[in-house]
Amino acid sequence: MTFAVPCLRSRRDTYLTLAMQRISTDPAQANPDRLAYFILKSVNEALREFDMLREGDRVAVAVSGGKDSLALWHLTNKLGYPADGIHVHLGIGPYSDVSFEKTKAMADRLNRRLYYFSLPEAFRIGIKDLSRTVKRPPCSLCGMIKRYVMNRACTEHGYSVLATGHNLDDEASALLGNLLHWKEEYLWKKGVALEAEGSHLAKKVKPFFLCSEKEAAAYALMSDIDYVYDECPYSIGAKTLMYKGLLNRVEDESPATKIAFVKGYLKRAEKERLSRADDETEEKTLCTTCGYPSYTRQCNFCLLAARFGGGGPVGFHVYDPTSLQDGIVKS
Numbered sequence: 001m002t003f004a005v006p007c008l009r010s011r012r013d014t015y016l017t018l019a020m021q022r023i024s025t026d027p028a029q030a031n032p033d034r035l036a037y038f039i040l041k042s043v044n045e046a047l048r049e050f051d052m053l054r055e056g057d058r059v060a061v062a063v064s065g066g067k068d069s070l071a072l073w074h075l076t077n078k079l080g081y082p083a084d085g086i087h088v089h090l091g092i093g094p095y096s097d098v099s100f101e102k103t104k105a106m107a108d109r110l111n112r113r114l115y116y117f118s119l120p121e122a123f124r125i126g127i128k129d130l131s132r133t134v135k136r137p138p139c140s141l142c143g144m145i146k147r148y149v150m151n152r153a154c155t156e157h158g159y160s161v162l163a164t165g166h167n168l169d170d171e172a173s174a175l176l177g178n179l180l181h182w183k184e185e186y187l188w189k190k191g192v193a194l195e196a197e198g199s200h201l202a203k204k205v206k207p208f209f210l211c212s213e214k215e216a217a218a219y220a221l222m223s224d225i226d227y228v229y230d231e232c233p234y235s236i237g238a239k240t241l242m243y244k245g246l247l248n249r250v251e252d253e254s255p256a257t258k259i260a261f262v263k264g265y266l267k268r269a270e271k272e273r274l275s276r277a278d279d280e281t282e283e284k285t286l287c288t289t290c291g292y293p294s295y296t297r298q299c300n301f302c303l304l305a306a307r308f309g310g311g312g313p314v315g316f317h318v319y320d321p322t323s324l325q326d327g328i329v330k331s
């Protein structure tokens with residue numbers, strides 16, 4: 001795989017210009033200070049209106065090494081919520097190695113702990129070969145593994161909230177995809193603040209959901225955050241990219257459509273979730289191996305662990321810049 005060398009100057013100008021268009025089309029009004037203020041305002045609004053973080057919460061941020069998650073980790077700490085990071089190394093050659101290095105560099109900069117799980121180390125196989133062997137698309141496997149690992153790292157290491165870097169474009173494009181294909185099983189389950197369930201499911205929040213992708217990128221550039229520029233190779237050709245392009249065209253013609261789309265959905269989703277809760281037929285049980293919620297006797301992660309990981313305990317590395325320790329803790 002080749003890595004493009006981006007021109008930081010032009011990326012900075014492009015992202016800042018595009019991000020500032022939302023604040024003002026008048027160049028005299030658009031400046032980086034106003035942009036920073038606008039982004040902080042959007043994040044504060046999300047935190048407050050959706051009661052995302054409460055006093056006493058211990059926060060962990062899901063960090064991929066991309067602009068959104070690194071910006072969120074940086075901003076969460078800047079806003080006064082001391083947050084640690086959790087990263088999953090997928091074993092996608094240099095892409096994963098670079099992503100991990102950028103994540104670790106942010107842990108050093110923030111002086112915060114980083115928990116990470118390495119797929120090639122735990123299962124002796126990267127996501128590509130795993131996908132071929134179990135005949136399941138890489139993105140579907142990746143999603144399942146990340147959800148499991150992130151949640152488990154939170155609950156076993158005392159974090160009450162997991163924050164993810166999903167931005168407005170992510171939320172709007174996922175919603176459009178679910179609507180276009182009438183994926184009813186997912187449609188009403190999405191949210192930007194999902195409460196914890198028992199002791200096994202941490203609360204999940206998306207503080208960036210009112211910020212566009214360009215605003216998140218602008219924040220990363222303004223804060224001198226070094227992120228992985230390349231997209232994951234499995235995202236190439238993904239439908240979500242097409243949906244993002246379509247929504248951007250609509251937004252150009254009719255500004256603020258994306259926010260109205262997502263906010264309108266969230267209002268309806270809450271009501272739908274409540275009215276559908278009684279009709280839920282799928283029963284969750286607890287995995288007989290790990291004890292985490294599952295729809296089957298043994299959860300999908302444990303099935304993989306039994307086949308590829310020798311069935312042993314899940315091992316998280318803990319990188320702690322304060323003590324320069326890099327150790328492994330078994331859960």
Ligand code: SF4
Nearest residue numbers: 138139142232234235
């Ligand atoms: S594009 Fe890459 S990071 Fe995203 S879900 Fe697919 S495999 Fe995972």
Ligand SMILES: [Zn+2]
Nearest residue numbers: 287290299302
């Ligand atoms: Zn399990």
